[in-house]
Amino acid sequence: MLAVEALSIRYGRVRALEEVSLTLGHDEVLAVAGLNGAGKSSLVRAICGLSPVAAGRVTFEGRDITGHPLYALDGVALVPEGRVLAPSLTVAETLRLGAGRVRARELDARRTEVLDRFPALGQRLNQRAGTLSGGEATMLALARALMATPRLLLLDEPTLGLSPAAAARVFEMLAALRRDGLGLLVVEQDLHLSLGLADRVLLLRHGRAIGQGPAASMPDARRLEDLLIADTEQEQLIC
Numbered sequence: 167m168l169a170v171e172a173l174s175i176r177y178g179r180v181r182a183l184e185e186v187s188l189t190l191g192h193d194e195v196l197a198v199a200g201l202n203g204a205g206k207s208s209l210v211r212a213i214c215g216l217s218p219v220a221a222g223r224v225t226f227e228g229r230d231i232t233g234h235p236l237y238a239l240d241g242v243a244l245v246p247e248g249r250v251l252a253p254s255l256t257v258a259e260t261l262r263l264g265a266g267r268v269r270a271r272e273l274d275a276r277r278t279e280v281l282d283r284f285p286a287l288g289q290r291l292n293q294r295a296g297t298l299s300g301g302e303a304t305m306l307a308l309a310r311a312l313m314a315t316p317r318l319l320l321l322d323e324p325t326l327g328l329s330p331a332a333a334a335r336v337f338e339m340l341a342a343l344r345r346d347g348l349g350l351l352v353v354e355q356d357l358h359l360s361l362g363l364a365d366r367v368l369l370l371r372h373g374r375a376i377g378q379g380p381a382a383s384m385p386d387a388r389r390l391e392d393l394l395i396a397d398t399e400q401e402q403l404i405c
């Protein structure tokens with residue numbers, strides 16, 4: 167469904183990503199792991215046209231979408247780092263934004279479908295996003311993305327700032343979405359959560375892929391953390 171080929175990202179003289187490649191199939195989960203500054207957000211943002219691509223290619227369902235802006239990408243939605251909700255908008259207004267330009271009947275149908283997954287949001291339709299708890303706000307960011315009826319969902323640190331229990335609930339939701347056929351690319355610092363959900367894991371260090379492979383064949387979370395921290399260059403540690 168998604169293929170990233172030798173993607174490089176530059177911000178002026180900063181080399182944020184160096185020739186990183188990955189593939190993701192339908193209803194597959196790829197977790198991207200790396201320390202702060204490893205290039206995880208840059209990768210996710212470049213896939214949906216939000217970071218400058220210096221070289222390489224992104225294809226989605228066979229179409230070249232390199233540099234295409236998110237709003238023009240049919241089938242792809244993003245849950246951005248930090249959720250990026252407008253605090254003064256209500257839950258209902260936020261969901262409406264996520265749907266883009268659709269007819270009222272279609273909007274109602276999508277909202278009903280999405281709220282089936284998030285009953286707590288359904289009880290807060292008139293509450294302003296800025297007054298939601300961290301866990302509720304994350305669920306709203308997720309629900310907003312689902313209003314676009316994506317086949318591929320990109321998530322950038324969806325558990326940031328959440329309690330372990332709330333983070334586990336987010337990952338339960340992601341598991342349910344995968345069961346329902348969504349492809350997920352998730353940037354996640356919590357390697358226990360990542361390894362529990364992902365089919366495959368991509369490890370980034372200083373903008374380079376230092377390993378990529380099935381989650382089942384990865385070392386445990388503690389060893390993975392050590393690999394991400396290590397200073398020595400070890401190309402393709404895990405394949």
Ligand SMILES: Nc1ncnc2c1ncn2[C@@H]1O[C@H](COP(=O)(O)OP(=O)(O)OP(=O)(O)O)[C@@H](O)[C@H]1O
Nearest residue numbers: 177180181182200201202203204205206207208209
């Ligand atoms: N807009 C920008 N302008 C200049 N440099 C940037 C910009 N965005 C990111 N960078 C740099 O690119 C590198 C990768 O940043 P990125 O945000 O992709 O890392 P990350 O792995 O997502 O980090 P974190 O886990 O802290 O969010 C960093 O050195 C960062 O300072």
